Amino acid sequence: MIRLVFLLFITTVISSSVYRPIVLMHGIIASAHDMDELAGWLRTSFPGIYVTSIEIGNGAEDSFLWPLEKQVEHFCRHVLADEHLRQGFNLLGYSQGSIIARGALERCSLPVHNLITLSGVHQGVFGVPYLIMLPAQFRELITKYAYEKPVQNTISAANYWRDPDRLKRYTSECHFLPDINNEHEVRNETYRANMLKLNAFVMTYSDIDEIVAPRHSGIFMGYAPNSLHVETWNNSRQFTEDLIGLRTLFEQGKLYTFTSHVKHQDVPHKPNKDFLIKNIFPFLNNTLS
Numbered sequence: 001m002i003r004l005v006f007l008l009f010i011t012t013v014i015s016s017s018v019y020r021p022i023v024l025m026h027g028i029i030a031s032a033h034d035m036d037e038l039a040g041w042l043r044t045s046f047p048g049i050y051v052t053s054i055e056i057g058n059g060a061e062d063s064f065l066w067p068l069e070k071q072v073e074h075f076c077r078h079v080l081a082d083e084h085l086r087q088g089f090n091l092l093g094y095s096q097g098s099i100i101a102r103g104a105l106e107r108c109s110l111p112v113h114n115l116i117t118l119s120g121v122h123q124g125v126f127g128v129p130y131l132i133m134l135p136a137q138f139r140e141l142i143t144k145y146a147y148e149k150p151v152q153n154t155i156s157a158a159n160y161w162r163d164p165d166r167l168k169r170y171t172s173e174c175h176f177l178p179d180i181n182n183e184h185e186v187r188n189e190t191y192r193a194n195m196l197k198l199n200a201f202v203m204t205y206s207d208i209d210e211i212v213a214p215r216h217s218g219i220f221m222g223y224a225p226n227s228l229h230v231e232t233w234n235n236s237r238q239f240t241e242d243l244i245g246l247r248t249l250f251e252q253g254k255l256y257t258f259t260s261h262v263k264h265q266d267v268p269h270k271p272n273k274d275f276l277i278k279n280i281f282p283f284l285n286n287t288l289s
Protein backbone atom coordinates (compact mmCIF):
# COMPACT_ATOMS: atom_id res chain seq x y z
CA MET A 1 0.00 0.00 0.00
CA ILE A 2 2.68 2.46 1.02
CA ARG A 3 4.63 1.49 -2.03
CA LEU A 4 1.60 2.16 -4.23
CA VAL A 5 1.03 5.59 -2.71
CA PHE A 6 4.69 6.35 -3.19
CA LEU A 7 4.52 5.28 -6.81
CA LEU A 8 1.46 7.41 -7.40
CA PHE A 9 3.22 10.33 -5.76
CA ILE A 10 6.31 9.91 -7.92
CA THR A 11 4.26 9.50 -11.07
CA THR A 12 2.32 12.66 -10.29
CA VAL A 13 5.44 14.65 -9.57
CA ILE A 14 7.17 13.48 -12.72
CA SER A 15 4.25 13.85 -15.07
CA SER A 16 3.30 17.26 -13.76
CA SER A 17 6.79 18.61 -14.11
CA VAL A 18 7.83 17.37 -17.54
CA TYR A 19 6.62 19.61 -20.30
CA ARG A 20 6.06 17.86 -23.59
CA PRO A 21 9.10 18.54 -25.83
CA ILE A 22 8.79 20.87 -28.79
CA VAL A 23 10.25 20.44 -32.26
CA LEU A 24 10.66 23.57 -34.40
CA MET A 25 11.02 23.62 -38.17
CA HIS A 26 12.26 26.78 -39.87
CA GLY A 27 11.21 28.27 -43.22
CA ILE A 28 12.79 28.68 -46.63
CA ILE A 29 16.10 30.56 -47.06
CA ALA A 30 16.68 30.31 -43.34
CA SER A 31 18.45 28.06 -40.91
CA ALA A 32 17.57 26.62 -37.53
CA HIS A 33 18.92 29.81 -35.92
CA ASP A 34 15.93 31.71 -37.22
CA MET A 35 13.89 29.91 -34.55
CA ASP A 36 16.28 30.73 -31.68
CA GLU A 37 14.34 33.73 -30.43
CA LEU A 38 11.11 31.76 -30.25
CA ALA A 39 12.93 28.83 -28.63
CA GLY A 40 14.21 31.23 -25.98
CA TRP A 41 10.70 32.44 -25.10
CA LEU A 42 9.53 28.84 -24.89
CA ARG A 43 12.34 27.88 -22.50
CA THR A 44 11.52 30.87 -20.30
CA SER A 45 7.78 30.15 -20.26
CA PHE A 46 8.10 26.39 -19.72
CA PRO A 47 11.09 25.83 -17.43
CA GLY A 48 12.99 22.62 -18.10
CA ILE A 49 11.31 22.00 -21.46
CA TYR A 50 13.26 20.26 -24.25
CA VAL A 51 13.09 22.38 -27.41
CA THR A 52 14.92 21.38 -30.56
CA SER A 53 15.14 23.26 -33.83
CA ILE A 54 15.78 21.03 -36.83
CA GLU A 55 18.34 22.11 -39.39
CA ILE A 56 17.92 20.88 -42.95
CA GLY A 57 21.27 20.04 -44.51
CA ASN A 58 23.61 23.01 -44.44
CA GLY A 59 20.89 25.50 -43.61
CA ALA A 60 19.63 28.32 -45.80
CA GLU A 61 20.79 26.98 -49.17
CA ASP A 62 19.62 23.44 -48.72
CA SER A 63 16.25 24.75 -47.54
CA PHE A 64 15.50 25.69 -51.15
CA LEU A 65 17.88 23.45 -53.08
CA TRP A 66 16.65 20.19 -51.61
CA PRO A 67 13.34 18.87 -52.86
CA LEU A 68 10.81 18.57 -50.06
CA GLU A 69 10.72 14.77 -50.28
CA LYS A 70 14.32 14.79 -49.18
CA GLN A 71 13.79 17.48 -46.55
CA VAL A 72 11.00 15.45 -44.98
CA GLU A 73 13.13 12.29 -44.95
CA HIS A 74 15.92 14.23 -43.30
CA PHE A 75 13.52 15.72 -40.76
CA CYS A 76 12.08 12.30 -39.86
CA ARG A 77 15.53 10.76 -39.46
CA HIS A 78 16.57 13.50 -37.04
CA VAL A 79 13.42 13.34 -34.99
CA LEU A 80 13.30 9.55 -34.80
CA ALA A 81 16.93 9.44 -33.67
CA ASP A 82 16.35 11.88 -30.80
CA GLU A 83 15.66 9.93 -27.63
CA HIS A 84 14.07 12.97 -25.96
CA LEU A 85 11.24 12.78 -28.45
CA ARG A 86 10.32 9.10 -28.08
CA GLN A 87 7.39 9.76 -25.78
CA GLY A 88 5.87 12.35 -28.04
CA PHE A 89 6.16 16.06 -28.72
CA ASN A 90 4.44 19.16 -30.02
CA LEU A 91 5.50 20.18 -33.51
CA LEU A 92 5.68 23.73 -34.83
CA GLY A 93 6.56 24.61 -38.43
CA TYR A 94 6.94 28.08 -39.90
CA SER A 95 6.37 29.01 -43.56
CA GLN A 96 7.80 26.22 -45.77
CA GLY A 97 8.43 24.39 -42.48
CA SER A 98 4.65 24.03 -42.15
CA ILE A 99 4.47 21.41 -44.88
CA ILE A 100 7.73 19.75 -43.89
CA ALA A 101 6.22 19.29 -40.43
CA ARG A 102 2.85 18.09 -41.69
CA GLY A 103 4.43 15.88 -44.37
CA ALA A 104 6.66 14.28 -41.75
CA LEU A 105 3.74 13.67 -39.41
CA GLU A 106 1.70 12.07 -42.21
CA ARG A 107 4.48 9.98 -43.73
CA CYS A 108 6.53 8.97 -40.73
CA SER A 109 3.67 8.56 -38.23
CA LEU A 110 5.49 10.72 -35.69
CA PRO A 111 4.04 10.85 -32.15
CA VAL A 112 2.80 14.44 -32.38
CA HIS A 113 0.35 15.80 -29.82
CA ASN A 114 -0.38 19.27 -31.23
CA LEU A 115 0.63 20.36 -34.73
CA ILE A 116 1.08 24.11 -35.07
CA THR A 117 1.92 25.96 -38.24
CA LEU A 118 2.72 29.68 -38.49
CA SER A 119 2.05 31.41 -41.82
CA GLY A 120 2.33 28.13 -43.67
CA VAL A 121 1.81 27.12 -47.27
CA HIS A 122 -0.68 24.27 -46.90
CA GLN A 123 -2.57 24.99 -50.10
CA GLY A 124 0.55 26.01 -52.00
CA VAL A 125 1.84 29.34 -53.24
CA PHE A 126 1.44 31.04 -56.59
CA GLY A 127 2.70 34.41 -57.72
CA VAL A 128 5.77 36.54 -57.62
CA PRO A 129 5.89 37.65 -53.97
CA TYR A 130 7.08 34.30 -52.71
CA LEU A 131 9.82 34.10 -55.32
CA ILE A 132 11.37 37.39 -54.25
CA MET A 133 13.10 35.43 -51.54
CA LEU A 134 14.86 33.25 -54.10
CA PRO A 135 17.97 34.13 -56.13
CA ALA A 136 16.90 35.77 -59.42
CA GLN A 137 17.92 32.92 -61.70
CA PHE A 138 15.49 30.61 -59.95
CA ARG A 139 12.41 32.76 -60.32
CA GLU A 140 11.83 32.22 -64.00
CA LEU A 141 12.51 28.52 -63.65
CA ILE A 142 9.52 28.33 -61.36
CA THR A 143 7.11 30.70 -63.11
CA LYS A 144 7.73 29.01 -66.49
CA TYR A 145 8.82 25.47 -65.78
CA ALA A 146 7.61 24.64 -62.28
CA TYR A 147 6.15 21.26 -63.22
CA GLU A 148 9.10 20.03 -65.30
CA LYS A 149 10.91 17.22 -63.58
CA PRO A 150 14.37 18.85 -63.35
CA VAL A 151 12.81 21.85 -61.60
CA GLN A 152 10.75 19.65 -59.30
CA ASN A 153 13.92 17.81 -58.41
CA THR A 154 15.92 20.95 -57.67
CA ILE A 155 13.90 23.76 -56.10
CA SER A 156 11.80 23.19 -53.01
CA ALA A 157 9.28 25.94 -53.83
CA ALA A 158 8.34 24.13 -57.06
CA ASN A 159 7.07 21.29 -54.88
CA TYR A 160 4.21 23.47 -53.64
CA TRP A 161 3.72 25.78 -56.62
CA ARG A 162 -0.02 25.62 -57.14
CA ASP A 163 -0.97 27.31 -60.39
CA PRO A 164 -4.77 27.77 -60.50
CA ASP A 165 -4.68 27.72 -64.31
CA ARG A 166 -2.81 24.42 -64.41
CA LEU A 167 -4.34 22.45 -61.57
CA LYS A 168 -4.33 19.19 -63.55
CA ARG A 169 -0.58 19.47 -64.07
CA TYR A 170 -0.16 20.51 -60.46
CA THR A 171 -1.96 17.40 -59.28
CA SER A 172 -0.16 14.99 -61.55
CA GLU A 173 3.32 16.50 -61.83
CA CYS A 174 4.01 18.45 -58.67
CA HIS A 175 6.02 16.09 -56.50
CA PHE A 176 5.11 16.93 -52.95
CA LEU A 177 2.06 18.98 -52.03
CA PRO A 178 -0.61 17.05 -53.97
CA ASP A 179 0.71 13.90 -52.33
CA ILE A 180 0.62 15.05 -48.71
CA ASN A 181 -2.71 16.79 -49.40
CA ASN A 182 -4.09 13.45 -50.65
CA GLU A 183 -5.20 14.93 -53.97
CA HIS A 184 -4.23 11.91 -56.07
CA GLU A 185 -6.70 9.38 -57.41
CA VAL A 186 -5.71 6.88 -54.73
CA ARG A 187 -5.64 8.38 -51.28
CA ASN A 188 -3.10 7.38 -48.70
CA GLU A 189 -5.23 6.45 -45.71
CA THR A 190 -2.19 6.47 -43.44
CA TYR A 191 -1.85 10.22 -43.97
CA ARG A 192 -5.44 10.78 -42.91
CA ALA A 193 -5.20 8.39 -39.98
CA ASN A 194 -2.08 10.17 -38.73
CA MET A 195 -3.74 13.59 -38.94
CA LEU A 196 -6.75 12.28 -37.03
CA LYS A 197 -4.50 11.21 -34.15
CA LEU A 198 -3.77 14.85 -33.39
CA ASN A 199 -5.07 16.45 -30.24
CA ALA A 200 -5.15 19.79 -32.06
CA PHE A 201 -4.15 21.21 -35.44
CA VAL A 202 -3.49 24.93 -35.14
CA MET A 203 -2.88 27.17 -38.15
CA THR A 204 -2.15 30.87 -38.42
CA TYR A 205 -1.76 33.32 -41.26
CA SER A 206 -1.01 37.03 -41.29
CA ASP A 207 -3.43 39.49 -42.86
CA ILE A 208 -0.49 41.62 -44.02
CA ASP A 209 1.75 38.78 -45.20
CA GLU A 210 3.67 40.17 -48.19
CA ILE A 211 5.34 36.88 -49.18
CA VAL A 212 2.88 34.00 -49.13
CA ALA A 213 0.28 34.26 -51.89
CA PRO A 214 -2.47 33.60 -51.22
CA ARG A 215 -2.02 34.53 -47.55
CA HIS A 216 -4.85 32.19 -46.65
CA SER A 217 -2.70 29.24 -47.67
CA GLY A 218 -1.58 29.51 -44.05
CA ILE A 219 -5.02 28.27 -43.01
CA PHE A 220 -5.33 25.76 -45.84
CA MET A 221 -7.18 27.87 -48.36
CA GLY A 222 -6.02 28.28 -51.96
CA TYR A 223 -7.08 29.82 -55.24
CA ALA A 224 -10.23 28.47 -56.83
CA PRO A 225 -9.68 26.80 -60.22
CA ASN A 226 -8.80 29.30 -62.98
CA SER A 227 -9.03 32.25 -60.68
CA LEU A 228 -7.12 34.38 -58.23
CA HIS A 229 -9.97 34.31 -55.74
CA VAL A 230 -9.48 32.31 -52.62
CA GLU A 231 -11.83 29.37 -52.33
CA THR A 232 -13.72 29.01 -49.05
CA TRP A 233 -13.08 25.93 -46.98
CA ASN A 234 -16.45 24.37 -47.50
CA ASN A 235 -16.18 24.77 -51.29
CA SER A 236 -12.76 23.20 -51.50
CA ARG A 237 -12.21 19.56 -52.32
CA GLN A 238 -9.89 19.28 -49.34
CA PHE A 239 -12.89 19.84 -47.07
CA THR A 240 -15.80 18.40 -49.01
CA GLU A 241 -13.94 15.12 -49.51
CA ASP A 242 -12.13 15.32 -46.18
CA LEU A 243 -8.95 14.26 -47.98
CA ILE A 244 -6.61 14.40 -45.00
CA GLY A 245 -9.26 14.62 -42.30
CA LEU A 246 -9.55 18.39 -41.90
CA ARG A 247 -13.33 18.35 -41.89
CA THR A 248 -13.35 15.62 -39.29
CA LEU A 249 -10.87 17.54 -37.13
CA PHE A 250 -13.06 20.63 -37.53
CA GLU A 251 -16.19 18.72 -36.52
CA GLN A 252 -14.35 17.31 -33.51
CA GLY A 253 -13.36 20.82 -32.44
CA LYS A 254 -9.67 20.08 -32.94
CA LEU A 255 -8.98 22.59 -35.70
CA TYR A 256 -7.97 26.10 -34.67
CA THR A 257 -7.08 29.11 -36.80
CA PHE A 258 -5.70 32.51 -35.82
CA THR A 259 -4.96 35.67 -37.74
CA SER A 260 -1.79 37.57 -36.92
CA HIS A 261 -0.73 40.99 -38.13
CA VAL A 262 2.98 40.99 -38.96
CA LYS A 263 5.25 40.79 -41.97
CA HIS A 264 6.16 37.29 -43.05
CA GLN A 265 9.76 37.42 -41.84
CA ASP A 266 8.65 38.72 -38.45
CA VAL A 267 6.36 35.77 -37.67
CA PRO A 268 8.76 33.95 -35.28
CA HIS A 269 10.24 37.21 -33.96
CA LYS A 270 9.68 40.06 -31.54
CA PRO A 271 6.88 41.91 -33.43
CA ASN A 272 4.76 38.74 -33.11
CA LYS A 273 5.71 37.85 -29.53
CA ASP A 274 2.46 38.90 -27.84
CA PHE A 275 0.36 37.13 -30.48
CA LEU A 276 2.31 33.91 -30.05
CA ILE A 277 2.20 33.94 -26.27
CA LYS A 278 -1.52 34.65 -26.23
CA ASN A 279 -2.68 32.27 -28.97
CA ILE A 280 -0.04 29.62 -29.49
CA PHE A 281 1.64 29.02 -26.15
CA PRO A 282 -1.53 27.54 -24.61
CA PHE A 283 -1.18 24.67 -27.11
CA LEU A 284 2.38 24.04 -25.91
CA ASN A 285 1.52 24.23 -22.22
CA ASN A 286 1.06 20.50 -21.69
CA THR A 287 2.99 17.71 -20.05
CA LEU A 288 3.86 14.13 -20.89
CA SER A 289 1.55 11.74 -19.14
Ligand SMILES: *[C@@H]1O[C@H](CO)[C@@H](O)[C@H](O)[C@H]1NC(C)=O
Pocket (backbone or CB within 6 Å): 045, 046, 281, 282, 285
Ligand atom coordinates in the same frame (compact mmCIF):
# COMPACT_ATOMS: atom_id res chain seq x y z
C1 LIG B 1 0.31 26.99 -18.33
O1 LIG B 1 -0.90 26.55 -17.71
C2 LIG B 1 -0.90 26.78 -16.32
C3 LIG B 1 -2.12 26.07 -15.75
O2 LIG B 1 -3.27 26.43 -16.42
C4 LIG B 1 -0.89 28.28 -16.07
O3 LIG B 1 -0.90 28.54 -14.70
C5 LIG B 1 0.37 28.86 -16.69
O4 LIG B 1 0.37 30.26 -16.58
C6 LIG B 1 0.49 28.49 -18.16
N1 LIG B 1 1.78 28.90 -18.67
C7 LIG B 1 1.93 29.60 -19.80
C8 LIG B 1 3.31 30.01 -20.16
O5 LIG B 1 0.99 29.92 -20.51
Ligand SMILES: *[C@@H]1O[C@H](CO)[C@@H](O)[C@H](O)[C@H]1NC(C)=O
Pocket (backbone or CB within 6 Å): 106, 107, 108, 187, 188, 189, 190, 191
Ligand atom coordinates in the same frame (compact mmCIF):
# COMPACT_ATOMS: atom_id res chain seq x y z
C1 LIG C 1 1.28 5.78 -47.78
O1 LIG C 1 2.39 6.46 -47.23
C2 LIG C 1 3.30 5.62 -46.54
C3 LIG C 1 4.32 6.52 -45.90
O2 LIG C 1 4.91 7.39 -46.83
C4 LIG C 1 3.90 4.64 -47.52
O3 LIG C 1 4.78 3.77 -46.84
C5 LIG C 1 2.79 3.83 -48.16
O4 LIG C 1 3.32 3.01 -49.15
C6 LIG C 1 1.74 4.76 -48.80
N1 LIG C 1 0.60 4.00 -49.25
C7 LIG C 1 0.05 4.18 -50.44
C8 LIG C 1 -1.17 3.37 -50.72
O5 LIG C 1 0.49 4.97 -51.25
Ligand SMILES: *[C@@H]1O[C@H](CO)[C@@H](O)[C@H](O)[C@H]1NC(C)=O
Pocket (backbone or CB within 6 Å): 232, 233, 234, 235
Ligand atom coordinates in the same frame (compact mmCIF):
# COMPACT_ATOMS: atom_id res chain seq x y z
C1 LIG D 1 -19.14 28.06 -45.78
O1 LIG D 1 -18.23 28.72 -44.93
C2 LIG D 1 -18.52 30.07 -44.77
C3 LIG D 1 -17.39 30.73 -44.02
O2 LIG D 1 -16.80 29.86 -43.08
C4 LIG D 1 -19.86 30.21 -44.09
O3 LIG D 1 -20.17 31.57 -43.91
C5 LIG D 1 -20.92 29.55 -44.95
O4 LIG D 1 -22.16 29.57 -44.29
C6 LIG D 1 -20.55 28.12 -45.25
N1 LIG D 1 -21.46 27.58 -46.22
C7 LIG D 1 -22.02 26.38 -46.09
C8 LIG D 1 -22.90 25.94 -47.20
O5 LIG D 1 -21.80 25.67 -45.15
